[in-house]
Amino acid sequence: xxxxxxxxxxxxxxxxxxxxxxxxxxxxxxxxxxxxxxxxxxxxxxxxxxxxxxxxxxxxxxxxxxxxxxxxxxxxxxxxxxxxxxxxxxxxxxxxxxxxxxxxxxxxxxxxxxxxxxxxxxxxxxxxxxxxxxxxxxxxxxxxxxxxxxxxxxxxxxxxxxxxxxxxxxxxxxxxxxxxxxxxxxxxxxxxxxxxxxxxxxxxxxxxx
Amino acid sequence: xxxxxxxxxxxxxxxxxxxxxxxxxxxxxxxxxxxxxxxxxxxxxxxxxxxxxxxxxxxxxxxxxxxxxxxxxxxxxxxxxxxxxxxxxxxxxxxxxxxxxxxxxxxxxxxxxxxxxxxxxxxxxxxxxxxxxxxxxxxxxxxxxxxxxxxxxxxxxxxxxxxxxxxxxxxxxxxxxxxxxxxxxxxxxxxxxxxxxxxxxxxxxxxxx
DNA sequence: TCCGAGATTGACTGATCAGTCAACCGTCGG
DNA sequence: CCGACGGTTGACTGATCAGTCAATCTCGGA
Numbered sequence: 252x253x254x255x256x257x258x259x260x261x262x263x264x265x266x267x268x269x270x271x272x273x274x275x276x277x278x279x280x281x282x283x284x285x286x287x288x289x290x291x292x293x294x295x296x297x298x299x300x301x302x303x304x305x306x307x308x309x310x311x312x313x314x315x316x317x318x319x320x321x322x323x324x325x326x327x328x329x330x331x332x333x334x335x336x337x338x339x340x341x342x343x344x345x346x347x348x349x350x351x352x353x354x355x356x357x358x359x360x361x362x363x364x365x366x367x368x369x370x371x372x373x374x375x376x377x378x379x380x381x382x383x384x385x386x387x388x389x390x391x392x393x394x395x396x397x398x399x400x401x402x403x404x405x406x407x408x409x410x411x412x413x414x415x416x417x418x419x420x421x422x423x424x425x426x427x428x429x430x431x432x433x434x435x436x437x438x439x440x441x442x443x444x445x446x447x448x449x450x451x452x453x454x455x456x457x458x459x460x
Numbered sequence: 461x462x463x464x465x466x467x468x469x470x471x472x473x474x475x476x477x478x479x480x481x482x483x484x485x486x487x488x489x490x491x492x493x494x495x496x497x498x499x500x501x502x503x504x505x506x507x508x509x510x511x512x513x514x515x516x517x518x519x520x521x522x523x524x525x526x527x528x529x530x531x532x533x534x535x536x537x538x539x540x541x542x543x544x545x546x547x548x549x550x551x552x553x554x555x556x557x558x559x560x561x562x563x564x565x566x567x568x569x570x571x572x573x574x575x576x577x578x579x580x581x582x583x584x585x586x587x588x589x590x591x592x593x594x595x596x597x598x599x600x601x602x603x604x605x606x607x608x609x610x611x612x613x614x615x616x617x618x619x620x621x622x623x624x625x626x627x628x629x630x631x632x633x634x635x636x637x638x639x640x641x642x643x644x645x646x647x648x649x650x651x652x653x654x655x656x657x658x659x660x661x662x663x664x665x666x667x668x669x
Numbered sequence: 670t671c672c673g674a675g676a677t678t679g680a681c682t683g684a685t686c687a688g689t690c691a692a693c694c695g696t697c698g699g
Numbered sequence: 700c701c702g703a704c705g706g707t708t709g710a711c712t713g714a715t716c717a718g719t720c721a722a723t724c725t726c727g728g729a
Binding site for chain 2: 336358361367368370372376390403404410411413414415417419421442444446449
């Protein structure tokens with residue numbers, strides 16, 4: 252199970268996973284063939300089936316690997332002693348930085364899993380919603396301590412926050428261009444500013460409820 | 461081209477389109493077969509190819525039909541003499557009502573087109589971005605007249621607004637349950653409240669910048 | 670009544686691919 | 700030096716489906 256490596260010192264399982272990211276990102280999960288993955292990995296077709304039971308298991312593995320990291324990071328950020336607005340900034344920042352560092356992987360996760368309601372999205376619904384729940388938890392605490400209004404449920408706020416982030420990433424994915432550091436930084440600020448600060452010039456109401 | 465109907469009085473092209481919505485929503489575009497569409501429409505396999513050049517053209521047709529309606533509605537709403545916040549409410553409301561009235565069609569449009577970066581999303585990028593641009597226009601005008609802050613670009617505000625809506629719909633799509641009127645109404649208000657009012661209890665800053 | 674155009678049918682073709690499997694290879698312990 | 704075992708190979712199989720097409724039907728006009 253763990254890191255099989257022959258004399259050559261190369262973990263072929265890892266090579267296959269990395270190749271799959273490239274191929275899934277380029278052509279999409281459905282449009283690409285298992286032989287594309289094997290070719291990209293410079294490995295024989297059959298080897299993919301030595302390490303994975305199916306093409307789907309390759310995607311599942313990629314998604315879970317990364318999503319678990321995300322869940323841990325969110326929990327860790329939640330644990331910090333920070334104002335809620337900065338917690339959200341840190342979470343949004345982490346996700347957008349992830350895209351900057353590995354656009355292919357994030358593209359695959361978003362396009363093929365997170366937004367694929369008929370296939371993998373449904374399979375991993377539980378995992379995906381864990382992230383929403385964690386974010387909602389942050390909002391709920393902020394409301395309890397009075398730094399966020401109570402006009403909207405924490406669950407909804409989490410949805411809107413994450414939705415805005417994914418929409419930004421989707422825009423980048425469609426564009427296909429590598430993102431400049433400054434653009435990513437601005438997006439991070441814009442997300443928090445929009446969700447926390449709102450668009451209205453005049454505060455809608457001074458009341459906390 | 462226009463509404464071919466035989467003595468029976470039934471427009472088979474329409475029947476096929478409606479059947480496709482059901483089938484695409486149930487199994488997804490890639491997973492379903494053309495014969496599923498024909499079966500659902502109670503029509504011979506070949507008839508699908510009499511009216512459409514390919515399976516893809518069926519989806520394209522469904523998307524364009526509905527998206528053009530959306531674009532017209534947004535333009536119409538923009539033309540009304542309403543505060544920007546209410547314009548956004550009307551737009552979000554229209555989209556969410558569309559889901560309530562025809563969840564299958566909206567599911568297909570969102571899952572198979574709007575969020576499919578590798579396939580149809582790319583094909584229809586232009587159309588999709590027209591919607592963003594129209595919304596951004598509303599925000600820009602609101603900023604110019606001083607009712608919205610200038611902290612965020614109109615383009616970004618449009619992205620966040622639409623992203624929040626789509627995320628709500630995606631949640632509904634995953635849930636698979638029909639939505640109650642009250643729930644839809646609350647979602648409309650929550651979207652506008654979050655995007656326009658923001659989560660912060662205290663106004664971030666009084667200055668309009 | 671007869672004819673032709675368009676609507677409708679569904680068997681068939683050609684291509685594509687996921688997944689299998691039997692053989693091969695390299696390494697390591699004995 | 701040998702045997703065995705896990706890693707590695709890639710040709711092959713079986714199934715699936717999009718799209719084609721020639722035959723059949725229906726109906727309105729002459």
